[in-house]
Amino acid sequence: MRVLLFAGLFSIVAGLHAAGAAPTYSQDVAPIIQRNCQGCHRTGEAAPMPLTSYKEIRPFAAAIKEAVALKKMPPWFADPHYGKFANDRSLPQNDIDTVVAWVKAGAPEGDPTATPRPPRYLDGWNIRQPDLVLQMPAAYSVPATGTIDYQYILIPGRFEKDTWVQMAEVRPDNRAVLHHVIAYIRPPGSKWLPGIKAGIPFVPDEEGAKGHREFLVGYAPGMPPAILAEGRAKLIPAGSDIVFEMHYTTNGKAGTDQSKIGLSFAKGEVKERVMTVDAGNYDFEIPAGAGNFRVDSDFEFGTDAKIVSLMPHMHLRGKDFNFEATYPTGEKQTLLNVPGYSFNWQLVYYPVTDLAMPKGAKIHCIAHFDNSANNRFNPDPTKVVKFGEQSWDEMMIGFFDVAFDKNMDPKKLFPPDPPKEQKADAALPGSKPAL
Ligand code: HEC
Numbered sequence: 001m002r003v004l005l006f007a008g009l010f011s012i013v014a015g016l017h018a019a020g021a022a023p024t025y026s027q028d029v030a031p032i033i034q035r036n037c038q039g040c041h042r043t044g045e046a047a048p049m050p051l052t053s054y055k056e057i058r059p060f061a062a063a064i065k066e067a068v069a070l071k072k073m074p075p076w077f078a079d080p081h082y083g084k085f086a087n088d089r090s091l092p093q094n095d096i097d098t099v100v101a102w103v104k105a106g107a108p109e110g111d112p113t114a115t116p117r118p119p120r121y122l123d124g125w126n127i128r129q130p131d132l133v134l135q136m137p138a139a140y141s142v143p144a145t146g147t148i149d150y151q152y153i154l155i156p157g158r159f160e161k162d163t164w165v166q167m168a169e170v171r172p173d174n175r176a177v178l179h180h181v182i183a184y185i186r187p188p189g190s191k192w193l194p195g196i197k198a199g200i201p202f203v204p205d206e207e208g209a210k211g212h213r214e215f216l217v218g219y220a221p222g223m224p225p226a227i228l229a230e231g232r233a234k235l236i237p238a239g240s241d242i243v244f245e246m247h248y249t250t251n252g253k254a255g256t257d258q259s260k261i262g263l264s265f266a267k268g269e270v271k272e273r274v275m276t277v278d279a280g281n282y283d284f285e286i287p288a289g290a291g292n293f294r295v296d297s298d299f300e301f302g303t304d305a306k307i308v309s310l311m312p313h314m315h316l317r318g319k320d321f322n323f324e325a326t327y328p329t330g331e332k333q334t335l336l337n338v339p340g341y342s343f344n345w346q347l348v349y350y351p352v353t354d355l356a357m358p359k360g361a362k363i364h365c366i367a368h369f370d371n372s373a374n375n376r377f378n379p380d381p382t383k384v385v386k387f388g389e390q391s392w393d394e395m396m397i398g399f400f401d402v403a404f405d406k407n408m409d410p411k412k413l414f415p416p417d418p419p420k421e422q423k424a425d426a427a428l429p430g431s432k433p434a435l
Pocket of ligand 1: 060
């Protein structure tokens, strides 16, 4: 009865709108913008302009209508036919209709006292207040022009005991010169980056770039902070160092950068360890001018585990990316399909429910690249393109986070005789350049 009454009221309100009462900013639009836009559109975050008040929003009304109607904003690229994702940012059609109707009606403010109070954001962090903040000890100076090799910066101070990290976030300092940051765990005994000294930017030779490391947290445009469910965490083993991989790009204007990361430790008991692994192809060659070139990659599970997030990664020629699982029964399932990939948005997709992968399950990724002149982002359609670190080279990596019993040796994730690409990947996660 009560439900019916409520539904009745709702249809009256909806009816009022339909009858011509235009939506207002304060009552109808502000909640939508607060919920879906301000995570990025506020001072200090990724978006170019803050959208936190009527005054700030009004001049962008037409652009907002277009961005929302064309589904360019909020950025979300998963094909809705496959999988359900906890961080699905796409706007429900109702909200799109409300915003469009509001702008068409002249974007009225309505009663300012009816505007809901904006959510409170923790100063600078999108994760729980960090227990530890690690910052580059000195700013890096980026020149106005030229190409800069990835710079590796060892953060002073070792981890003296095993540390479980539930949430991690990179705070980029100068987004104008920073393409990406990856904070890696360098476990004790690793042969990665011999000769690196704390705080001094370092570029390894080919051998020194190879040793073992693990992906802790990354930043690239659009990439959310790493937030794991209660009871799950990434492990920083005792004796580990943290090393930042910094990819700077020049833009005609010199600048400096001194980025940092925040780590929130697990509060309760940790049951499962989480690790980032990947199905990547490091050995492809995209012909000059090819408009739809296919590249595949594989991963096989050596033991039971759960996939808790997925992240496709390509560069400027990337067109589409698909993750498919084949179970030992032969049954196949598309885990994520991104039909319109955008290099500008390095999104991570968190399935609503964990994807259980039994031993022997295989992940197969298929990507296509557009190396033709029709791709307006293509740096040079006359070039044959291979795997490489810089944005004008290419990558084809399907990253995913897996959760497994915290006492299990992570080497078990990999079968004794893994698929070719997995083998080329030195049989442990994160041992290839990424992003
Ligand atoms: C994940 C971060 C993020 C979210 C969430 C987000 N934006 Fe954006 N927005 C950006 C960034 C970064 C840009 C600039 C780069 C670009 O245009 O792609 C941008 C650009 C825009 C532009 C400029 C025009 C355009 O289309 O390029 C408009 C308008 C806009 N956003 C509106 C919105 C609205 C409205 C919402 C919520 C419904 C929203 N954004 C949610 C990050 C975000």
